[in-house]
Amino acid sequence: MSYAHHLGMTVLDTGPELTRVSLTVSGTGLNMHGSAHGGLIFSLADEAFALISNATAQAVAVETHLSFFRAAREGDELVAVATPERVGRTLATYRVEVRRGAAGEVIALFLGTVSRREKPA
Template sequence: MTDTVLPPDDPQALAEATAQAMWSRDRAAQALGMQIVQVQPGRATLSMQVRADMVNGHHICHGGMIFSLADTAFAYACNSGNHNTVASACHIDFLAPAREGERLLADAAVQSQAGRTGVYDVTVRREDGSVIALFRGKSCRIPGEVIAGLQQADSAH
């Protein structure tokens, strides 16, 4: 990977570069077929198609899959400033089922950011706009930067 030089006054470019660096290592999201729809400073939208191997014994999307989509959108939103950030707590309310073949969208947005901690809300919808889950995540910044971490990993190989 070539070194990425970003102007410090372009938060949108930083958010996009950070998302690209995270995505290159995000095997879980890739395995679940997620796609990054949009990333902005403090915000992210990801999508996921509900596949046959994602439905449970009630023939609806397993809650863990919906949670994974919401949690991943949360991760991309809270890391968008290129500061390594992890979840410290989260909660989800399932409001309606998702079914095989439906495309889900998870929209994450920062609600509060103070020091090393933040609060993010994620709304998971079907493509028709109907809400199926509400997720709230609390974040904690840890040492390091996302892009620098990718460059360090690349140089180690």
């Protein structure tokens, strides 16, 4: 069982121009304040980032940043929507918006850069 599966993530779309991954916040994903744990939100964004950045190349993260805007609560469906900002030959940067629902408000913004190379044959 993968970490993403363990957390209850579902891949909705995956490709080099758009990747979407969702999860529903459960009681085990809450922090001491009763809202979604920052690590849970980061994990969701990071999964979408990993999928999109490895769609056409072999990629590993070199830098990430996550800003939190709003709290998520138990029962909320969160959707991480990943899109490319710039894809070069050896580096690529992606933007991942974590939304409440498919078209809901942005609760967090993740930016990540990967080192990339051709996939092995």
